Amino acid sequence: MRGYTKDKDAYAKRLRRIEGQVRGLQRMVDEDAYCIDVLPQIAAATRALQSVALGLLEDHLAHCVAQAVEAGGPDGEEKIREAAEAISRLVRS
Amino acid sequence: MRGYTKDKDAYAKRLRRIEGQVRGLQRMVDEDAYCIDVLPQIAAATRALQSVALGLLEDHLAHCVAQAVEAGGPDGEEKIREAAEAISRLVRS
Amino acid sequence: MRGYTKDKDAYAKRLRRIEGQVRGLQRMVDEDAYCIDVLPQIAAATRALQSVALGLLEDHLAHCVAQAVEAGGPDGEEKIREAAEAISRLVRS
Amino acid sequence: MRGYTKDKDAYAKRLRRIEGQVRGLQRMVDEDAYCIDVLPQIAAATRALQSVALGLLEDHLAHCVAQAVEAGGPDGEEKIREAAEAISRLVRS
Numbered sequence: 197m198r199g200y201t202k203d204k205d206a207y208a209k210r211l212r213r214i215e216g217q218v219r220g221l222q223r224m225v226d227e228d229a230y231c232i233d234v235l236p237q238i239a240a241a242t243r244a245l246q247s248v249a250l251g252l253l254e255d256h257l258a259h260c261v262a263q264a265v266e267a268g269g270p271d272g273e274e275k276i277r278e279a280a281e282a283i284s285r286l287v288r289s
Numbered sequence: 290m291r292g293y294t295k296d297k298d299a300y301a302k303r304l305r306r307i308e309g310q311v312r313g314l315q316r317m318v319d320e321d322a323y324c325i326d327v328l329p330q331i332a333a334a335t336r337a338l339q340s341v342a343l344g345l346l347e348d349h350l351a352h353c354v355a356q357a358v359e360a361g362g363p364d365g366e367e368k369i370r371e372a373a374e375a376i377s378r379l380v381r382s
Numbered sequence: 383m384r385g386y387t388k389d390k391d392a393y394a395k396r397l398r399r400i401e402g403q404v405r406g407l408q409r410m411v412d413e414d415a416y417c418i419d420v421l422p423q424i425a426a427a428t429r430a431l432q433s434v435a436l437g438l439l440e441d442h443l444a445h446c447v448a449q450a451v452e453a454g455g456p457d458g459e460e461k462i463r464e465a466a467e468a469i470s471r472l473v474r475s
Numbered sequence: 476m477r478g479y480t481k482d483k484d485a486y487a488k489r490l491r492r493i494e495g496q497v498r499g500l501q502r503m504v505d506e507d508a509y510c511i512d513v514l515p516q517i518a519a520a521t522r523a524l525q526s527v528a529l530g531l532l533e534d535h536l537a538h539c540v541a542q543a544v545e546a547g548g549p550d551g552e553e554k555i556r557e558a559a560e561a562i563s564r565l566v567r568s
Binding site: 383384385386387390393394397398400401404405407408411412414415416417418420421422424425427428429431432434435438439441442446464465468471472475 | 478479480486491494498500501504508509511514517521524528531535558561564565568
């Protein structure tokens with residue numbers, strides 16, 4: 197069981213849609229689309245991926261981290277440090 | 290003919306690899322991977338997409354924009370304005 | 383008392399250094415520095431600001447959010463939702 | 476003379492406003508503002524810096540790069556490569 201387990205189908209669906217967006221990009225390049233027209237489609241796929249990452253992170257805070265904090269002890273602190281590092285990498289990527 | 294035409298095969302290959310990364314994400318979610326382990330894989334796909342966008346943009350500047358500027362007249366200015374807007378959207382996405 | 387209270391002096395110092403970086407940018411523009419040389423200095427100030435934001439957020443999770451979660455009840459969930467929104471805005475800015 | 480020379484006063488003014496935003500952040504931290512309320516102010520300063528960077532870059536393309544391209548020869552190509560690298564760093568910062 198993960199924080200995102202109850203939304204698993206929704207995440208699977210969103211990732212399949214992103215896969216479709218990437219295939220759409222392949223088609224655009226294959227058909228010599230105007231470069232400036234390809235960029236917004238790349239940005240759309242990038243934003244959709246970021247949005248999945250943010251959703252997973254929120255689910256993680258709300259379940260996995262919250263449970264470790266409620267249980268008390270060093271594990272809660274460790275989970276928060278781990279989440280904070282993941283947030284940093286996300287902001288900087 | 291586009292700025293990226295001569296590198297078309299390389300772009301196609303990179304986009305197919307990104308498609309594979311997105312399918313890898315689907316697998317991770319399907320197999321209940323630990324949330325914090327999914328995030329770096331999302332970041333890798335995001336960076337790979339950004340890198341394609343930056344490559345297309347450089348090719349665009351080096352060919353389409355440079356040719357319009359060399360030809361002189363308002364079209365060069367227009368192409369630079371259009372590229373600058375695309376850069377802004379890329380930085381903000 | 384805030385999550386960052388015990389590090390207040392360190393944050394104050396970092397923000398003063400960023401203020402100095404912004405004044406350095408003013409000087410560069412005033413002295414007609416080469417545009418391409420100004421950009422990395424802007425990026426350095428931007429990264430320093432982001433890093434302050436990430437530090438404040440980690441302190442917030444480790445103190446304010448953790449305390450609300452430990453106390454139990456809807457306030458903990460609300461604090462996590464609020465933090466998740468702040469993270470989203472940070473990633474997208 | 477730089478691409479941004481004719482807009483120098485406007486850039487100086489924008490950078491002074493950003494300096495004021497950073498001083499406002501110092502005040503917030505000094506007065507123990509709620510962490511989640513500080514983050515949007517940091518994001519506002521970050522966006523303002525990014526916007527200055529994008530403005531300088533557009534001026535650079537429209538003047539310095541365009542002139543080198545019009546003059547013909549390897550200098551134009553070199554300027555485009557340099558600008559493309561600067562754009563990459565901007566997108567990734």
